Amino acid sequence: MTRITFIVGDEELAARLDDTPAARDFASMLPLTITLSDFHGIEKVGDLGRKLDSGGMPGSYEPKAGDITQYAPWKNLAIFVAPFSDSRGLVRLGEFEGDFSALKQAGEIEVRIEAVD
Numbered sequence: 154m155t156r157i158t159f160i161v162g163d164e165e166l167a168a169r170l171d172d173t174p175a176a177r178d179f180a181s182m183l184p185l186t187i188t189l190s191d192f193h194g195i196e197k198v199g200d201l202g203r204k205l206d207s208g209g210m211p212g213s214y215e216p217k218a219g220d221i222t223q224y225a226p227w228k229n230l231a232i233f234v235a236p237f238s239d240s241r242g243l244v245r246l247g248e249f250e251g252d253f254s255a256l257k258q259a260g261e262i263e264v265r266i267e268a269v270d
Contacts, residue, residue, distance in 0.1 A: 155180045156269040157247070161255040161262060167269075168221060170247035175223065178206040179230075179246050184267045187230060189256065195237050197256050198229045199264075207244045215239040219249040232256055 155176065159166040170176035182201070189197035196216075204225050216222055216233040224231045226242045234257050256262060 155247075157183065158267050158269055159249075159253070159256070160265040160267065164255045166253045166255060167250040168247055168253075169250055170221070171245060173210060173246075174206040174208050175210055175244045176246045179223070180268060184265065186263065186265045188261050188263050189230070189232065190261045191259065192231070195233065195235045197232045197234060197262065198224070198227075201228050201230050204228050205244065205246075210244050213239050213241045214243040214245050216243060216245070219253055221246045221248060 154172055155170040157168050157170060159168060170180055187199040189199040192198045205223050207225055214222065215238060217236045218233055220233045222231045223229065223244045223246060224242055225244055
């Protein structure tokens with residue numbers, strides 16, 4: 154498990170990554186600054202530029218609010234602010250450990266993601 158932080162303005166949001174190939178691949182990209190935008194009021198998404206290593210991962214995932222994922226077909230980081238139905242191509246990376254309401258603001262948000270460990 155890798156602890157990470159999302160920095161949104163002056164706020165730091167604690168999260169942890171799962172111990173999976175995809176999460177370790179994501180952690181190798183940190184630190185990372187990314188712009189997240191709204192996607193149907195359910196998630197915030199931003200382009201990672203490449204598909205993460207999802208070897209051995211399930212082919213679909215049913216996200217809940219606070220989940221950090223990648224939608225592999227589009228190479229997007231997808232942070233769910235509301236639960237959603239089981240989705241093919243969605244790979245769970247981890248989850249927030251507390252309040253992540255700073256990501257729920259409307260419009261685009263620039264986020265810095267850093268490893269804590």
